[in-house]
Amino acid sequence: MALDIIGPGFGRTGTASLKRALEILGLGPCHHMEDCFANPAQVPFWQAVAAGRTVDWDVVFDGYRAQVDWPGAHVWRELAVRYPAAKVILTVRPEQAWWRSFSNTIGAVLASSAALPALPSHVGDMLAAMGEMVTRQTFGCAPTDADGVLAAYRRHTADVRAAIAADRLLVYDVAQGWEPLCRFLGVAAPNVPFPHTNRTEAFLHLLQGRLTD
Template sequence: YRTHHMLKVASDPTQDIGVWIRAYEDKDHGDEWEKVYGDYDAAVDNPTVPFYKELVERYPEAKVILTVRSADSWYDSMCRTVFRSTKHQIPHDIPEHTQKMVNLAQKVSLKGYRRDNPEREPNKEELCKIFNDHIEEVKRVIPPERLLIMELGEGWERLCKFLGKDVPDEPYFWANDGNEFFSNHIKAIDELKVAEKKMAARDLSK
């Protein structure tokens, strides 16, 4: 699968973040999803997940994979990644495109938990409720024939059967632990800076 991921948005200045912003701010906005998803046949992570209801309506043949785990383990993981202080890990001179993505994530992620205060400290009880409520909402919204609910790290068999694919002859993958989370995002920022310089050079040569 060609999969759309948050790191794609973070590293590619041609990704129009305004599509998600307009979808968030105006529920009657025109259909612009093909601008960002037209070249992909799967999507994971932010900023896709907060718009899953709009996307399953737009793409009626799409299947949904919901990974579940205990709320406690999810919260611990979030504290090691998203909620971990980025003071010394993320450069201060991040490009404008990346800052727009960060601002978007703060608005739409976790039901806007950090919408009004980007530095809001995580509250375990509140966040675990958001997590559990999201799981139940997905179960209500997505028809059973389009939904696969998987335990985190469960393996290939049920996933491949759901997607109509052969089970690959390799171990089930594991990625995005705390250290990898930050190194991936720093790499994405560096790639974005290079891409922006190339775009600027092309503009000057016209």
């Protein structure tokens, strides 16, 4: 199964909401970071990516029709080449809103992962791979460095815009709801509310649950 949707947006740009929305539209399953915590078999793929080794994307995304969020967002260029017919949805948020959400959730975990309580081994391994991919390879600075992280956020948005043809790309704020998403995908908007989910509190609750499972 080839990916139909590639989501290069950073975590905390509404990727969990987009995952749910795509699945409501029948474009799932959709790969997201939560799938890596839920499925230990995913972790070795991303350890390999973090180490610069080649993986088979058809195997990594076997059974998925869409991908959003990290870690897949880290390899958006490779995915865009491997799946040339896939549409690309870049989730964005106003910078300061994104920084507040990121720094209170993913950034806090990346900054303090060594001090976290004992984790299931695959969760700890995934967090270590994320530290390599996101903190070192993408940001090039500490996840607590607002200026450096926001510079990486701007650079990433510009890179995606420059690399992906306009007719293949939707730059999307999930606050816009169904209309631009469904128009881009060529599908009818469903008669259900757009799934705004994974607020900061929900993220922390989910992560705490994963860490104590």
